[in-house]
Amino acid sequence: MTGRAGxxxxxxxxxxxAILDTHSIFFAxxxxxxxxxxxxxxxxxxxxxxxxxxxxxxxxxxFAPTTTAFTAPGLxxxxxxxxxxxxxxxxxxxxxxxxxxxxxxxxxxFGVDFDKKRTVVMDHFSHAPALDLKGMHTNVVSSNxxxxxxxxxxxxxxxxxxxxxxFRGVGHxxxxxxxxxxxxxxxxxxxxxxxxxxEIPAPSLASARLTNAGTTLxxxxxxxxxxxxxxxISGSLDFFxxxxxxxxxxxxxxxxxNELVALEISKWAFGERGILRASNVTHHRADGSNPEHLLATxxxxxxxFSLFPDPELNRQSLVxxxxxxxxxxxVIEEYDADRGGWVPYQASDVQLExxxxxxxxxxxxxxxxxxxxxWKLFKVPDNYGIFKFxxxxxxxxxxxxxxxxxxxxxxxxxDEYERFIFSAFPYYASAFSMMTGFLVFGVALLYSKPQKxxxxxxxxxxx
Numbered sequence: 001m002t003g004r005a006g007x008x009x010x011x012x013x014x015x016x017x018a019i020l021d022t023h024s025i026f027f028a029x030x031x032x033x034x035x036x037x038x039x040x041x042x043x044x045x046x047x048x049x050x051x052x053x054x055x056x057x058x059x060x061x062x063f064a065p066t067t068t069a070f071t072a073p074g075l076x077x078x079x080x081x082x083x084x085x086x087x088x089x090x091x092x093x094x095x096x097x098x099x100x101x102x103x104x105x106x107x108x109x110f111g112v113d114f115d116k117k118r119t120v121v122m123d124h125f126s127h128a129p130a131l132d133l134k135g136m137h138t139n140v141v142s143s144n145x146x147x148x149x150x151x152x153x154x155x156x157x158x159x160x161x162x163x164x165x166x167f168r169g170v171g172h173x174x175x176x177x178x179x180x181x182x183x184x185x186x187x188x189x190x191x192x193x194x195x196x197x198x199e200i201p202a203p204s205l206a207s208a209r210l211t212n213a214g215t216t217l218x219x220x221x222x223x224x225x226x227x228x229x230x231x232x233i234s235g236s237l238d239f240f241x242x243x244x245x246x247x248x249x250x251x252x253x254x255x256x257x258n259e260l261v262a263l264e265i266s267k268w269a270f271g272e273r274g275i276l277r278a279s280n281v282t283h284h285r286a287d288g289s290n291p292e293h294l295l296a297t298x299x300x301x302x303x304x305f306s307l308f309p310d311p312e313l314n315r316q317s318l319v320x321x322x323x324x325x326x327x328x329x330x331v332i333e334e335y336d337a338d339r340g341g342w343v344p345y346q347a348s349d350v351q352l353e354x355x356x357x358x359x360x361x362x363x364x365x366x367x368x369x370x371x372x373x374x375w376k377l378f379k380v381p382d383n384y385g386i387f388k389f390x391x392x393x394x395x396x397x398x399x400x401x402x403x404x405x406x407x408x409x410x411x412x413x414x415d416e417y418e419r420f421i422f423s424a425f426p427y428y429a430s431a432f433s434m435m436t437g438f439l440v441f442g443v444a445l446l447y448s449k450p451q452k453x454x455x456x457x458x459x460x461x462x463x
Contacts, residue, residue, distance in 0.1 A: 002278050003228045003399030005335045005342075006090060006271020007058025010035045011049070013042040015064040023063065026240045029263045033272070033337070035059070047072040049080070055087045059270045065096040065103045065237055078105035081231075085110075090270050091231040094240060095170055107172070110223045111181055112233045114172045115212055118195045121171045121219065121235070125190040128166050129250060131243075136196065139168045141249065144186045144215060145261065150274040150397030151184060151222065153264045153338065155257065162257030162264075166244050169236025172218045180223055182396050184232070184265060187217035222269065228399040232269040267337065268397065275335035276345060276393070276401045283389060283405065286325035286377060291318040294408055319408045321416075322382050328352060328365075328389055329375035330403065344372025352376055353390045356383070356409075365391075384409045 010030060014020070020027065020039060031037055038057070040047055042064035049055060062081060070080060085091055095103050097120050104114055123140035131139040143164040147156050155162035165185065171193035174181045192213035220234045238244055245259040267273045284290050294317040320326060334345040346369045354361040360381040365374035387409050393401040420428070 002401060002403070003275035003335070004271070004277070005275055005337075008035045009038075009057045010059040010061060010270070011038040011040065011057045012061040013040060013047065013064050013067075015042065015066050017041070019063050022241050022243070025242050025245050025259060026262055026266075029259075030061075030266060033267075035270075042067040043069075043071055045071045045073075048074055049084050049089075050074060050087070055084060055089050057089065059090045060084060060092070062091065062093040062106075063237060063240070065094060065099040068100045068102055078102060078109060081106050082109040085225055085229045085231050086227070088227055088229050090229055092234075092266060092269050093231065094234045094237040096235075096237045097168075097170055099170065107233050110231050110233060111178050112172050112174055112218075112221055112223070114170050114235060115193045116195060119170060119193050120196070121167065121169060121187065121191060121193050121217065122196075123188060123191040126164075126188050128247065128256075131166065131168070131247065139166055140187065140191055141166055141256075142185060142188050142191065142219065144188055146182065146184050148182070148397045150395075151182070151265070151268045152261065153267065153273065155260055155264055162260045163249060163252065163254050165239070165257045165261050166247055166249075167219050167236050168238045168244075169219070169234070171212050172221065172233070172235055173212060173216070174218055174221050179394075180225065182222050182224075183218050183220075184222050185218075185220040185261070186215050187213070187219060189214055191217055193217055220265070222265075224399070226400070228275075230269050230271065232265055271335075272337040273335070274398045276399050277333050277335070277342070278391070278401060278403045279331050279333070280373075281330040281403060281405060283326060283328045283407070285320070286327055291320050291407065293317065294319050317406070317408050319410055320380050321410055321412065322380055322384055324380045325377060326380060327375060327377050329373060330391075331372050332374055332401065333372050334398075344369065346372070349395075350374055350391065350393055353392075354378070354381070354387055355390050356385045356387045359390075360387070380409055384411045 012027065017039070027037060042062070047070070049057060049060070060081065070077065076083065081091055081093065093107065095107065095114060099114070107114055120136075120138050121140055122137050124137050126141045127137040128139040128141055141164045145152060145156060145162070149156045167185070171187065174183065219236070220232065220239070223231045223233070225231070234240070239258060240262050244256060245262075247256045247258070248254065249256055332345040332350070333342040335342050346367060348364065348367060350365045350367070352361075352363055352365050353359040360383060361378055363376055363378060365376050367374050385408075387407055389403075389405040389407070391401065391403040
């Protein structure tokens with residue numbers, strides 16, 4: 001399984017068309033990268049994502065957190081977006097404080113559990129006072145971005161090129177054992193999620209019920225499916241708005257990093273970065289010879305003609321011999337739209353396994369950075385059967401690369417074994433010494449004559 005570059009057919013499902021004005025910078029950024037955008041209300045009865053079982057779009061921007069139900073035929077409630085991603089589509093989904101149960105259920109399909117109703121993310125030490133309503137400190141400022149350049153490019157981590165971002169919305173949690181999910185933006189150590197019971201006049205936790213806090217509080221998370229489709233889920237619709245893109249931070253006087261971070265997230269979410277593919281997979285003996293086929297084609301004149309091949313035989317199966325020296329190689333490329341498309345991938349942690357039920361050999365591949373070629377020379381184990389060359393490369397931010405090639409391994413033919421084995425020399429010596437001794441003893445017994453004294457003694461005994 002290898003990845004493919006993301007497409008440009010993008011549909012935006014909106015709560016209202018006013019979002020086109022309040023979030024115009026974000027949509028303009030997508031259009032500048034070549035996306036063909038289609039805008040529609042999520043409640044429109046004419047919305048369709050599939051036709052004849054195939055997706056009509058490559059990407060969905062879901063900015064309709066308050067939508068309670070779909071009215072278009074063919075959209076199956078909370079399964080709608082999950083089905084779209086299962087078909088290979090990509091998704092950016094934004095929630096809000098007033099999100100509907102439908103939005104919660106759709107997010108839970110990706111393993112993202114939003115906090116309880118009427119909860120909001122707050123921070124009394126890191127917030128944007130100019131955007132706060134009634135001093136509730138719900139516009140939190142966070143610089144806790146994931147340190148992964150495959151997801152955020154040059155703005156990854158605290159040392160990246162982006163300023164802190166402003167977030168107003170709902171927090172969420174993701175199971176830490178979920179290998180498909182990765183936190184992109186998390187809260188600061190002083191950030192927490194709570195349900196205010198009344199208007200908070202001063203920074204105090206006494207009037208709030210704490211549900212989630214600290215750096216484990218998720219604000220934006222990414223999920224990559226087993227089919228390499230991607231879904232990015234944000235607890236804030238305002239995070240993508242023009243007002244937050246153009247907000248000036250009071251602490252530093254610089255623009256918030258929302259615009260830069262949001263557009264970098266969209267590049268990863270829509271498959272414009274971090275896609276791996278494999279090509280030119282080859283394997284042969286170290287001396288340059290190719291493996292032979294399992295069976296040669298044989299004529300069968302005594303059998304009736306049949307269009308069906310022998311079901312139990314795979315005549316194209318390639319065969320190596322135990323203890324052969326093999327060279328395995330392939331080319332791995334990474335798609336990065338900012339760098340012009342497919343470029344050679346460089347890494348030192350790509351593993352090759354030679355597997356029959358269990359890995360008999362597991363080794364790191366050597367990389368040629370200029371071409372993206374990975375190769376390894378190894379010896380076939382002293383065990384015969386059906387083997388696979390297997391590469392399963394899974395890293396956060398990158399599409400999963402799975403390459404499997406099946407071959408057969410045979411034992412030595414009867415005329416390929418060594419005639420004399422060094423460790424058996426003592427046995428050879430004992431066998432030849434026994435034969436030599438028997439020959440000498442036989443010759444001595446048959447051809448030696450008895451002495452005269454011995455012959456007379458025997459005659460006297462007979463008398």
